[in-house]
Amino acid sequence: MLTKEQIAQRIAKEIQDGYYVNLGIGIPTLVANYIPEEVHVVLQSENGLLGMGPFPFEGDEDPDLINAGKQTITTLPGSSIFDSAMSFGMIRAQKVDLTILGAMEVSENGDIANWKIPGKMVKGMGGAMDLVASAKNIIVAMQHVNKAGESKLLPECTLPLTGVRCIRKVVTELAVLDILPEGGFLLLERAPDVSVDYIRQATRGRLTIPGHVPTMALT
Amino acid sequence: MINKVVPSAVAAVSDISDGSTLMLGGFGLCGIPENCINALVHKNVKNLTCISNNAGVDDFGIGLMLHKKQVRKMIASYVGENAEFERQLLSGELEVELIPQGTLATRCMAAGYGMPAIFTPAGIGTEVADGKEIRNFNGKDYLMELAFEADFAIVKAWKGDTAGNLVFRATSRNFNPVMAMAGKITIAEVEELVEPGQLDPDHIHTPGIYVHRIFQGSAYEKRIEQRTVRQKTSS
Numbered sequence: 049m050l051t052k053e054q055i056a057q058r059i060a061k062e063i064q065d066g067y068y069v070n071l072g073i074g075i076p077t078l079v080a081n082y083i084p085e086e087v088h089v090v091l092q093s094e095n096g097l098l099g100m101g102p103f104p105f106e107g108d109e110d111p112d113l114i115n116a117g118k119q120t121i122t123t124l125p126g127s128s129i130f131d132s133a134m135s136f137g138m139i140r141a142q143k144v145d146l147t148i149l150g151a152m153e154v155s156e157n158g159d160i161a162n163w164k165i166p167g168k169m170v171k172g173m174g175g176a177m178d179l180v181a182s183a184k185n186i187i188v189a190m191q192h193v194n195k196a197g198e199s200k201l202l203p204e205c206t207l208p209l210t211g212v213r214c215i216r217k218v219v220t221e222l223a224v225l226d227i228l229p230e231g232g233f234l235l236l237e238r239a240p241d242v243s244v245d246y247i248r249q250a251t252r253g254r255l256t257i258p259g260h261v262p263t264m265a266l267t
Numbered sequence: 268m269i270n271k272v273v274p275s276a277v278a279a280v281s282d283i284s285d286g287s288t289l290m291l292g293g294f295g296l297c298g299i300p301e302n303c304i305n306a307l308v309h310k311n312v313k314n315l316t317c318i319s320n321n322a323g324v325d326d327f328g329i330g331l332m333l334h335k336k337q338v339r340k341m342i343a344s345y346v347g348e349n350a351e352f353e354r355q356l357l358s359g360e361l362e363v364e365l366i367p368q369g370t371l372a373t374r375c376m377a378a379g380y381g382m383p384a385i386f387t388p389a390g391i392g393t394e395v396a397d398g399k400e401i402r403n404f405n406g407k408d409y410l411m412e413l414a415f416e417a418d419f420a421i422v423k424a425w426k427g428d429t430a431g432n433l434v435f436r437a438t439s440r441n442f443n444p445v446m447a448m449a450g451k452i453t454i455a456e457v458e459e460l461v462e463p464g465q466l467d468p469d470h471i472h473t474p475g476i477y478v479h480r481i482f483q484g485s486a487y488e489k490r491i492e493q494r495t496v497r498q499k500t501s502s
């Protein structure tokens with residue numbers, strides 16, 4: 049089974065040279081740590097920054113310079129700053145090549161639920177609904193099963209939806225899966241020491257298993 | 268040049284009355300109009316509808332107005348990090364409308380551009396779409412969302428001149444320029460107020476035509492929500 053860092057490491061391999069990428073909060077944020085130096089990417093932060101740099105050195109924190117997770121960050125040579133309307137304009141216009149975000153549930157037709165649990169305090173969707181409705185390529189980083197051992201890859205989401213028919217790829221602690229255009233999960237890779245059978249039992253949505261399922265390579 | 272300068276935050280918000288709809292700039296605690304919020308808390312104006320991406324924290328930003336029960340309705344995209352907010356929401360004292368962040372920004376933009384509505388795919392197939400008109404363009408569904416109407420927009424800029432031209436700094440820009448365009452009355456507080464001619468016209472983010480009142484704020488706290496750093500020894 050993969051750690052959160054390893055999920056991030058595996059997703060980093062999906063990032064191609066020249067991509068503009070939006071990273072969500074949680075595991076997606078960790079992806080930035082595993083992008084190889086020779087792969088040139090520009091990270092978009094939806095509060096209005098292209099070219100997000102690493103955290104500042106202690107003492108260099110600037111309260112006027114934060115990311116969408118409200119963390120202090122830095123700019124890089126070539127960074128640009130813009131307002132919130134333009135930020136979501138470039139997202140809506142599909143200028144951002146890849147969006148990586150977390151999810152509570154994903155369904156076999158690509159629906160995603162990640163903003164609201166009935167009966168619990170609702171904090172809001174932030175920019176998630178805008179991102180999933182418009183992004184041309186979305187990878188979800190998530191846990192395959194919840195703490196009770198129940199699958200989060202489902203025939204249909206049970207939680208209120210964030211977006212419909214929008215997810216293309218899911219990376220979990222167990223597997224890498226595509227969501228097929230006609231619906232259903234396609235098992236692409238399994239985590240080291242995780243059997244295909246284990247993944248089948250952990251997946252409630254329709255799952256297609258090819259004859260050979262390779263083990264994930266993380267580097 | 269038309270002079271937009273008012274002497275203080277207290278003067279700037281003097282005619283904001285109970286029941287007003289306010290836009291407040293900022294993302295989290297970054298780029299919020301600290302001086303005007305303090306003046307509104309002091310004035311104790313009630314029954315407000317506040318349009319802002321977030322609702323502050325318990326003891327700072329809009330949280331200060333929530334603490335005094337001045338807000339009747341909050342329109343925002345994300346309202347975590349605020350225990351008093353949660354209490355008022357659960358007790359029914361506070362009404363909340365959560366809307367996608369891009370929709371929030373673009374509904375402000377539409378108001379500033381004189382457009383009554385926008386079409387966005389955000390929220391299609393979700394509860395956000397309930398009761399709203401859906402139009403299909405080129406095979407894709409879009410929600411019709413209306414431009415905001417706000418009595419006052421209250422924004423924070425880095426620099427401004429007496430004619431109301433504004434320049435923002437780093438990511439404290441966020442919602443401020445689009446809200447500045449969207450208020451029936453727009454109030455700008457700035458860290459540094461300068462004379463006309465001292466800002467390069469090519470570098471103005473918000474033209475003064477959108478700004479009705481401007482003043483130089485003071486004692487900015489600029490609180491950081493998530494102080495994240497790296498060690499000098501690491502690469």
